[in-house]
Amino acid sequence: MRQRCERAHPDRRTVSPPQDRGRAPSIRDVARLAEVSHQTVSRVLNDHPSIRPETRERVLQAMETLQYRPNRAARTLVTSRSNTIGVLAALSTTYGPATSIAAIEDAAREQGYHVNTANLADTSPAGIADAIEHLMLQAIEGLVVIAPQVRVFEVLAASSIGVPFVSLQSTGRRDHLALSVDQVTGARRATQHLIGLGHREIVHLAGPQDWIEAEARMRGFLEAIDDAELGLHPPILGDWTADFGYYAGSELVRRRDFTAVFAANDEMAIGLMHAFRDAGLDVPGDVSVVGFDDIPVAKHVAPTLTTVYQDFHEIGRRAVALLLNQVHGTERIEVEDIVPRLVVRGSTAPVAVRPASVAR
Structure with a gap:
């Protein structure tokens, strides 16, 4: 019966890859298909110089046919690497x-x-x-x-x-x-940019406590504020998210005792700008905002975000x-x-003259 079936379907392949269905192919399966010893397959895997080119090609072709992938754990036992x-x-x-x-x-x-x-x-x-x-x-x-x-x-x-x-x-x-970006220098440059635009009331929206990057960026901010002999607004501890930036912005508009915000990352900065816009404030006409990281979307938000670029x-x-x-x-x-670099875009501008009644 089996012979009659094979004659009725002369084009059908009767040779299948030599492994059990559901089992990953092994080095011995490769050896059988390439008609070499499993030691020869091992030598090909380890790039042994004694293997003839035609043998190496036959083994590699068998690996490709079987979709064989070397077991890294097994190779580690042999090579200690x-x-x-x-x-x-x-x-x-x-x-x-x-x-x-x-x-x-x-x-x-x-x-x-x-x-x-x-x-x-x-x-x-x-x-x-x-x-x-x-x-x-x-x-x-x-x-x-x-x-x-x-x-x-x-x-x-x-x-x-x-x-x-x-x-x-x-x-x-x-x-x-x-190995790191000089986070302190990046934060100093962001803050100095705002100071150079005439801002004297600058808030820092920081990252979470215990984060090394957040601490370094806060330190750069504080150093720039101290160097300029400006009054210090207590930094706000955030969590890196745009949602927190929006929340912080919604709270800040109740005070309005600032003209600029340096956010410790771009996502919080974007959330801030959203909150300011919803509250009827113009960025940068009423408030300037700087972020940090230069994420891809930073140049596509409205206004485009001034930020600090680091080469990840x-x-x-x-x-x-x-x-x-x-x-x-x-x-x-x-x-x-x-060393990071400042990227100046549309979210920062010279400080606007403000009525004395809302000054700090």
């Missing part, structure tokens, strides 16, 4: 971290490395420790930290992870390399270079902060 780096990230869905992670993945791939990312949905000490443990179980050779809370580094210090790591925020610690792509590229430099034990690279 996983060619994997880990990324520990918080708020990885926001523009800055997401862009840095994409750049890290691109740079790592160019060097033959894979990237495993652990997102910190839970930033308690236990949650941070679990995320670190997850990455260590992947046999990572190094770690990039894009999680700018002080407590993350406290947990890392207590964990003794045993692999080199690079952070994208300067913490002042000496147990790892830190370059940060990610340098982070991989620094980390792999440590992994391979080569000479240490000098670490230089990336």
